[in-house]
Amino acid sequence: MGFAVEKTMRYRLGLGIDSHRIGPGGPMRLGGDDIPGEYHLIGHSDADVLLHAITDALLGAAGLEDIGQLFPDTAAENRGRDSAELLRLAWAEVARSGFQIVNFDCVVRMEQPKLAPHKTAIRRRIAAILELDVDQISIKGKTGEATGDIGQSRLVEAHCIALLVRKSESA
Numbered sequence: 001m002g003f004a005v006e007k008t009m010r011y012r013l014g015l016g017i018d019s020h021r022i023g024p025g026g027p028m029r030l031g032g033d034d035i036p037g038e039y040h041l042i043g044h045s046d047a048d049v050l051l052h053a054i055t056d057a058l059l060g061a062a063g064l065e066d067i068g069q070l071f072p073d074t075a076a077e078n079r080g081r082d083s084a085e086l087l088r089l090a091w092a093e094v095a096r097s098g099f100q101i102v103n104f105d106c107v108v109r110m111e112q113p114k115l116a117p118h119k120t121a122i123r124r125r126i127a128a129i130l131e132l133d134v135d136q137i138s139i140k141g142k143t144g145e146a147t148g149d150i151g152q153s154r155l156v157e158a159h160c161i162a163l164l165v166r167k168s169e170s171a
């Protein structure tokens with residue numbers, strides 16, 4: 001019965017969480033945009049923590065393998081790789097599985113730089129990558145209240161939930 005329910009369920013929810021350490025020197029690649037400032041994120045790819053969380057939310061909602069399995073950080077081809085390209089590839093897989101995106105809701109936890117001045121540009125960039133309307137993407141910034149790894153500007157964390165809907169209800 002579980003299988004039958006899964007096959008006919010119209011909506012699917014997915015959660016993606018990612019974090020990257022902060023290093024000195026900007027700009028910071030975030031949500032496919034370059035944010036000027038004193039810091040960048042450290043990682044095997046371009047370390048775009050927000051796009052990684054979005055990618056995992058999409059893949060999770062579709063029940064596919066996660067970003068680390070699809071694009072392993074041990075592979076030389078993924079070194080310094082543009083995360084927008086990874087997101088596009090993951091979205092193509094999800095779309096092939098028969099889904100459309102309803103919306104995303106994302107939280108970026110980071111002490112600085114402040115996210116607010118860049119939110120609109122990031123939402124537009126993500127909308128362009130996924131061919132969505134800007135109002136399908138919500139991004140909120142939260143600080144670490146000056147405590148812990150986030151508050152001490154050692155870490156940036158992104159959380160994202162994605163809602164997908166099957167393109168056709170009956171099969």
Ligand SMILES: [Zn+2]
Pocket residue numbers: 018019020043047048049052
């Ligand atoms: Zn990542």
